Amino acid sequence: MTRTAHAYIAGAYELPERYYPDKTLAQLQGEAALGALADAGLGIEDVDGFFCGPDAPGTGPLSIADYLNLNLRHFDTTNTSGSSYTVHVAHAAQAIAAGKCNVALITLAGRPRAEGRAKGALARTDNPHQPDFQWEQPYGLAVLNVYAMAARRHMYEYGTTAEQLAWVKVAASHHAQHNPHALLRELVTVEEVVNSPLVCDPLHRLDCCVVTDGGGALIVTRPEIAKSLKRPLVRLIGSAATTQGQNGGYMDITTSGAVRTGPAALAEAEVAIGDIKYASVYDSFTITVLMQLEDLGFCAKGQGGAFVADGGLISGVGKLAVNTDGGGLCNNHPSNRGGMTKVIEAVRQLRGEAHPAVQVPGCDLALVNAIGGQLAVRHAPATLILEREA
């Protein structure tokens, strides 16, 4: 390959636990940061760029920068919910290309289990003053609702079944059984998913991701530095993000903004969707994965059900290995934000460091897609194309 890349992911680290009753948020942010730096073979003194979301306690980047004694030239607190950290990778690459920093640290950590919060990085982000909430709040819609609305409509338009959606969870459980850190390591069957209690019909409890404490961090750096380190070279060759909203009441609730970010990121990378060997696809709910696979172009619109069925997403079995760490559905959804772990598992795959049972042979090209916010209402999909440099 002759194409140039401005930035490489040199360090990736996922906190090992899924419940942290005795550690502070700052400690978790710090442990994640130091873990990723150690993975890269860099030190805290090397960091001159810092990217975090609202899960970082304090004022924007200031409190954690102070706590970790970061000496920063660049910082960014873009918040697009779960996709924030995927967006941060692209923003870090842009900052590096612009000469604004050399070593960018991206962190995520949260304790929704320990703190008893089922959703959101901030306490009840469902602010009634949010101007676009007419769609949801007064009529009893929470979060799951809009995903369930999309699922129901998808079933109607394309004949997608609850059993097909269940296969997304079944694949996640097949992968999670090999991940010693995964919250849920038990294999589940399609029958178990569709017979689990309905939370919001048509979605069942096992169609939903886990709630976990924890987090992770990434180190993005410039090519010269990445090549001086002793880690496999993983570089960013394409990225795209967008926002999608209700559009004044004229929105297709079965299509996500990934329909734009996928092709844009692939075009920038100058690769085709069929070249992708591994995909990390945001899995807040089973329907989230199915819709993204269609919108990204892994299959035609409406064919997601057939694509995921019968082990379609199981590494070594199906058409495309997806979320080989067990994903948000079984492994980890730290701070109710899945964008970070999506990047981390893609890095593992490209390095050849995924669990041997789920490692994709010769994995040299991976796609990451995160959905920030909520399908069927406002969301900010962000796509990354990552490549292993030989």
Added chain:
Amino acid sequence: MANSKIVMGKDDVPMWESIERGAMELQKCCTCGAFRYPPAPVCPNDLDEKSEWTKVSGKGTILSWVVFHKKYFDDHVPLYNSVAIELEEGPFIVSQLQGAEPEGSWIGKSVELIYGEHAGRIQHFAKLSA
């Protein structure tokens, strides 16, 4: 847990006042005629800022529906439904179906808006059209 809330921003007040009167009005773009929801300062079609609050017929069809089995709000006790309705004026809204429920799929069923009290406020509900 708490009660669900309505938005009372500047853009939304006329809508909720019209709902109080039992005849919902939405903004209609003065230039292209497109209705929009939720209330907002610009038209989604042509981004024009001029609009007129205009009564909607209340007639529409169900785009999608869900039934909650888990409780998220004090004022919405499961089992309860939420329906997305495409109004005949164009935009889709969310409401709750009251009264008779369709057999099988609800999608495509004709509904009309009715108005009633909920948690100390008046809001719309949907009922199947005769």
